[in-house]
Amino acid sequence: MLLVVVEHDGNAVVEAGLEALTFGRALANRMGADLHAALIGADDDSMIEQVGRFGAARVHVAAPEELHDYSPYGYGAIVAALVAELDPEAVLACATSRGNEVMATAAAHLDAALVANCAEISPGDPWRITRVQWGGSLLEDVTVDADVTLLTCSLHTVIAAPGDTENDLEVEYFDVGIDDMAIATMVKDRVVLEAGVTLPTAPVVCGGGRGVGSAAGFAQLEELAELLGGRVGCSRAVTNLGWRPHSDQVGQTGTRIAPEIYIASGISGAIQHWVGAMASKHILAVNIDPEANMVIKADWAVIADLHEVIPAITAEIRSRRS
Amino acid sequence: MRICCCIKRVPAPGARINVTADGLDVDSAHLGFTTSPHEECAVECAVQLVERNGGEVTVLTLGLVDAVEQLRYAVSVGASKAVLVNADSNAWDPQRTAAALAAAIAELEATQGRFDLMLFGNESADAGGFQVGVRVAHALGRPMVQGIKDIELHDDETTGRVVTARREIDGGFEVYELCCPCVLGVMEGLNLPRYPTMKGRLSSKKVEISEISANADPGVQKRVRLHRPSEMVTETVILGTGPEAAPAVVDVLEELGVL
DSSP: OEEEEOOBOSSSBOHHHHHHHHHHHHHHHHHTOOEEEEEESOOOHHHHHHHHHTTOSEEEEEOOTTOOSOOHHHHHHHHHHHHHHHOOSEEEEEOSHHHHHHHHHHHHHHTOOEEEEEEEEEOSSSEEEEEEEGGGTEEEEEEEOSSSEEEEEOTTSSOOOOOSSOOOOEEEEOOOOOOHHHHHTSOOEEEEOOOSOOTTTOSEEEEEOGGGOSSGGGHHHHHHHHHTTOEEEEOHHHHHTTSSOGGGBBSTTSBOOOOSEEEEESOOOOHHHHHHHTTOSOEEEEOSOTTOHHHHHOSEEEOSOHHHHHHHHHHHHHHHHO | OEEEEEEOEEEOTTSOOOBOTTSSSBOOTTOOEEEOHHHHHHHHHHHHHHHHHOOEEEEEEEEOGGGHHHHHHHHHTTOOEEEEEEOSOSOOOHHHHHHHHHHHHHHHHHHHOOOSEEEEESSOSSSOOSOHHHHHHHHHTOOEEEEEEEEEEEEETTTEEEEEEEEEETTEEEEEEEESSEEEEEOTTSOOOOOOOHHHHHHHHHOOEEEEEOOOOOOSEEEEEEEOOOOOOOOOEEEESSGGGHHHHHHHHHHHTOO
16 A cells, blocks of 8 residues: 655645646556545544545545644654554655654654655665656755655656546544644744745746846846736855845745746756756846857747847736736 | 754755766865755855854764864854765665754764754755755654745743745745654755864864764665767757847747747
8 A cells, every 4th residue: 555645735735736646546546556635633524525636546534633733743653553554665755844844853763765856766676766856956866665665756846637547435544642742843923924925826936147247136026927927036156246125036956936937047957956946947048148048948039138138028928927 | 953964965056066976976076065055055055043042053964084184164154063975876875864964963862862853955966866965854753844945943831842844835934834854955045154164174173073983774765877868969959149139039938839
């Protein structure tokens, strides 16, 4: 049996949780095994129904009352307890920061291997796995020979899609005790900084690099992003120069974006930045250098000074709308 | 307060990474090395906390003797003690790395006293296993939270020293409160690491590097080979060479339905 740990935000299963189920459905198929799901910290009918539509045959709901918010230790300990109880061959989550953290905690509890950020998984004896290193610029083939293998699948490896057939979903409630460490590491408070569209979910991202020239130079990108209902992103060089906050950084040590289109202006496209941007569905590069890595990898490019092109694009959009 | 930072020597991010002929390691012949970016911020954070609250920062790394370069760098920006956990390879699996680090930390604590706070990078820039810090914390029985981008300390009458840590999530922050001793996995963006001063450089040359030999059994994850993903070949359509390209750009946006 393959157990998929389904990530949610308290209200609904998040996209990464659906990706894990989609990835897990194909993996369970290759294993010739049943697909079970674990819903931790939420006993919610609509989430349970969602998990069923994405192909799970059985869902294990573990929502102890004391665990009223996310706790890395609490969630990890529950995954470990589920493994002890259900004896799955493998456990899978999506490699988000929470997914990796919960699985690492579970792996520590079980003294089991965790293979993080997997791109391809071939079950067998031993399991053969290709995992992502360097944020995607290098791949590592590993083997794992163990009673239970813990895995996280790399974000955006698959596009979340419901299963073809409707299962009769069995719901099981997993009664589990909570210890002090779970309470000690539970979220104490939540601070909402912005409602609405955020960098990881924006349909359009207007990115700027060193070529923007200054903090003030980003005003043109802000204007375009606002017009398109998108967000401004930037390269690591820009945050290091102090032109933008780190929360705007797209890259290996920043945010992974996946917009419909990424408009990358004055960005050379170093590997560190590229790995954060490569899940974009389309890329338009604006750069004075036709040989820039970003231009070579883009679907479309404008070879010109971004400070001339971006205002012209903004003006064109305004004139078409009016 | 006593703070321990676990750091890792990695090839400088951004360089093109080549693989050795046997595929088992990164070819380091033409690479510069640095401290993994999240951990540079961990060291800076530890140094700032000690500047405000007193105490000392110990930096610790597991790897080959080359990693002394990164230990000395950490001393040049304010750490006071440096420990090399000597291993025969840079490519230990995460289970083995964590077990050896936990044993080394326990050994240090037995002679020098407990660390109030241990900082790890959220993940290393190269292997990206996302687990060594979590495993060490678990082995030592301490609370641990990953993904931290802001740390504040305060003293509480009943619980002692408390760390308030923030993790950035989509559209806001999660706030955690952990009693010391505790462990945090931190991320770039926590601060802007300082550059070494002349005085710092001098102390980094003089500091004695303690050595502990790494001791732990291999885990069950075995590397077969490293390889580069197949390069994506994209036909880039050039829409223009100046502002006159704007209508063509907006046509694209319209086609994608984002207008």
